[in-house]
Amino acid sequence: MFVHNLRLGAASLRRNVLLTALMIMSIGFGVAASMVTFAVFRAVSGDPIPQKSSTLFVPLIDNRGPQYNRHGEPPSALTYTDAMALMRAHKAVRQTMLFPVGLSVMPDDPHRMPFKAVGYATYSDFFGMFDVPFQYGGAWDNDQDESREAVIVISRALNQKLFGGENSVGRRITLDDRQFRIVGVTDMWDPKPRFFDIFDGNLYADPSQIYIPFTYAIGQRIDTYGNNNCGSDGKRGDSWDGWLHGECVWISPWVELQDAAQVQAYRQFLDGYAREQREAGRFNWAPNNRLRDVRQWLDYQHAVPPESRISLSLALGFLVICLVNTIGLLLAKFMRRAPEIGVRRALGASRADIYRQFLAEAAMVGVAGGVLGLVLTAVGMLGLGMVFEPQIARLAHLDVSLVLLTLLVAISATVFAAFYPTWRAAQVQPAWQLKSN
Numbered sequence: 001m002f003v004h005n006l007r008l009g010a011a012s013l014r015r016n017v018l019l020t021a022l023m024i025m026s027i028g029f030g031v032a033a034s035m036v037t038f039a040v041f042r043a044v045s046g047d048p049i050p051q052k053s054s055t056l057f058v059p060l061i062d063n064r065g066p067q068y069n070r071h072g073e074p075p076s077a078l079t080y081t082d083a084m085a086l087m088r089a090h091k092a093v094r095q096t097m098l099f100p101v102g103l104s105v106m107p108d109d110p111h112r113m114p115f116k117a118v119g120y121a122t123y124s125d126f127f128g129m130f131d132v133p134f135q136y137g138g139a140w141d142n143d144q145d146e147s148r149e150a151v152i153v154i155s156r157a158l159n160q161k162l163f164g165g166e167n168s169v170g171r172r173i174t175l176d177d178r179q180f181r182i183v184g185v186t187d188m189w190d191p192k193p194r195f196f197d198i199f200d201g202n203l204y205a206d207p208s209q210i211y212i213p214f215t216y217a218i219g220q221r222i223d224t225y226g227n228n229n230c231g232s233d234g235k236r237g238d239s240w241d242g243w244l245h246g247e248c249v250w251i252s253p254w255v256e257l258q259d260a261a262q263v264q265a266y267r268q269f270l271d272g273y274a275r276e277q278r279e280a281g282r283f284n285w286a287p288n289n290r291l292r293d294v295r296q297w298l299d300y301q302h303a304v305p306p307e308s309r310i311s312l313s314l315a316l317g318f319l320v321i322c323l324v325n326t327i328g329l330l331l332a333k334f335m336r337r338a339p340e341i342g343v344r345r346a347l348g349a350s351r352a353d354i355y356r357q358f359l360a361e362a363a364m365v366g367v368a369g370g371v372l373g374l375v376l377t378a379v380g381m382l383g384l385g386m387v388f389e390p391q392i393a394r395l396a397h398l399d400v401s402l403v404l405l406t407l408l409v410a411i412s413a414t415v416f417a418a419f420y421p422t423w424r425a426a427q428v429q430p431a432w433q434l435k436s437n
Contacts, residue, residue, distance in 0.1 A: 019329060024365060026322045027410055030373075032372075032380055033315040034409065036380035039396040047294070060077075061273070061289050062289065063078075076199045077253075078253050079246070086253060092256055093258055094125040097214055103175035118209055119208040126211070132186055132189050135159070136184065152181070156185060169183060190207040200227050267289070331424060
């Protein structure tokens with residue numbers, strides 16, 4: 001019976017090619033617009049580290065006071081003083097502080113020009129906390145953090161550029177006239193959005209190339225390559241030590257906490273630390289701290305670009321308009337076949353038979369619209385850079401899941417749109433059509 005209904009539907013669609021084409025185009029364009037914008041939204045709104053997003057937290061401490069805070073929120077980074085206090089207390093399972101660095105790589109080949117490598121100064125816990133994969137070697141250890149050793153972890157891409165992809169662990173690399181010993185080479189790792197560096201606006205930046213010990217960077221007075229927020233006056237001081245021990249915020253903090261009890265204990269620790277600073281005269285306001293996990297942090301920082309939300313809403317609205325148009329076309333098509341329906345009913349066909357035939361016909365339109373939608377979606381992916389920033393546009397791609405979703409949406413939407421026209425068609429009374437004939 002299903003095959004029979006499909007044959008009847010195909011014959012009906014061939015009888016009015018123009019109307020059929022209009023319905024297919026309406027569904028195809030509506031679905032394509034939705035899928036292209038959904039691909040972007042999916043890329044920028046996903047959980048960048050789902051296996052650990054509920055155990056990684058950003059601790060923030062208010063060092064400014066309510067008169068300088070926006071909506072009562074503390075700064076989105078820490079001062080060096082507060083960052084070191086948290087590291088010394090070691091109240092978390094793992095903890096790290098980080099800030100961006102940009103250093104010039106000096107190739108061994110004198111005929112090659114130096115080039116900039118961007119990455120982070122951080123602690124050894126960084127790699128375990130964020131599940132950074134390694135192609136060769138591994139992270140440095142806590143002792144090397146303490147001794148401020150000149151070691152480095154480089155990316156797979158940088159290793160390929162400098163050493164042809166060979167195992168470079170143990171070799172030396174020169175950055176800004178400083179020599180580092182390579183201890184590890186990361187494998188492909190580029191979480192998007194880059195949740196651990198929202199403060200410096202690197203959510204969708206190119207992958208990091210280098211990682212060096214935080215303590216070494218401070219000892220060598222390597223300045224931050226990122227944001228440096230010094231409050232209302234914007235001054236960082238005239239000296240390195242003055243800036244380092246001042247109230248400028250520029251360090252991104254992260255801690256790993258395994259359960260609710262550890263989270264509660266860490267909140268209490270932060271409040272206790274803030275009270276100590278108040279008693280010492282540094283703060284003159286009540287503790288105003290925050291502790292957010294990855295998803296809460298991304299939501300608070302509005303990590304999903306507003307243009308992606310707006311585009312998705314507009315595309316869904318366009319799909320709705322296309323469906324309304326399809327409903328009108330199907331209604332016109334089905335009601336023109338009232339005599340045929342009346343004869344079939346008179347010969348014993350039930351309303352359920354009419355439903356099955358017309359819904360099967362609508363499903364065929366949905367399949368054709370879905371195929372057209374896939375083609376248009378692929379074309380739309382090529383033009384994303386005209387609407388979104390290139391870094392964001394590169395994240396969206398047409399994969400198997402999006403192909404299946406496109407077809408599913410096209411078929412489901414068309415069948416849904418066909419329910420009202422089919423219901424109207426099924427209400428045709430055989431006697432009316434027989435009398436009129």
